Amino acid sequence: MKQVNFILAVESYLVRKGMAVVLQRIPGASVVKEFGSVDLLTRYLEHHGMDFLIISDTLFANATDLYMNNPALLERTILLNRDPSAEDRGKKTRGCISLSEEKEEIISKINELLNPYFRDYRANTHGSLTDREKTIVRLLSMGLTNRQIADRLFLSTHTVTTHRKNIIHKLGIKSVSGLTVYAIVNNIITIDEVTSKHER
Structure with missing residues (x-):
């Protein structure tokens, strides 16, 4: 995005x-x-x-x-x-x-x-992410690394990397900041959760 x-x-x-x-x-x-x-x-x-x-x-x-x-x-x-x-x-x-x-x-x-402004974008992409991919987008938006996500979800880092590749393929968004905007616009995470992360 x-x-x-x-x-x-x-x-x-x-x-x-x-x-x-x-x-x-x-x-x-x-x-x-x-x-x-x-x-x-x-x-x-x-x-x-x-x-x-x-x-x-x-x-x-x-x-x-x-x-x-x-x-x-x-x-x-x-x-x-x-x-x-x-x-x-x-x-x-x-x-x-x-x-x-x-x-x-x-x-x-x-x-x-x-x-x-993002309505068309949401309609085209939001439904295509699995629940696991949405969880990973949420955790990335909160500033977690692949290793931290893997530990939290009891997955291997390789599996998290594969999920990230699938997310990039589906959404065309490569950066964490782009994924964060996507997550906010699609109600995967709130602006308060993201801004509180930056205030720590």
Whole structure:
């Protein structure tokens, strides 16, 4: 599974950096570019792509031309509101998050907004893993090595390696970070279980 690439368009440097830190807590999320103005954002999008745009309500209000020229961009836009009572502005977009929310609430809401993005991927792959393979994906997402997984499941490391090869073949995902995103999106592991692993 590919990385989920975000662009941040927020006029405040501190808010941009804060959102970048929050997005780092989401496995597979990557901030590819940050902008403080609509002009720079528009010029960049003329030549580059992205998966999602997180834009402040102020810049969104000034980006009429950008969205008129590219209406499909609305489906890839997450509105960042300073005022939680202004959520109705986000009805045109994929959704909105509020600056007044706690970090964990923002992470949860972004994951919720990303779920439909992965729906087709889940439909094509989730049912193809065996229960044992799902268990191994879960343990890999928790940071266990092949040896630790083998010990926990009373298997040989060779058997765990074979399961991993089968998982790679079925999903086309080679990296542990990619498997972690897959596991979260497919409810094999929760974001809290993954983030608590990184906080130890």
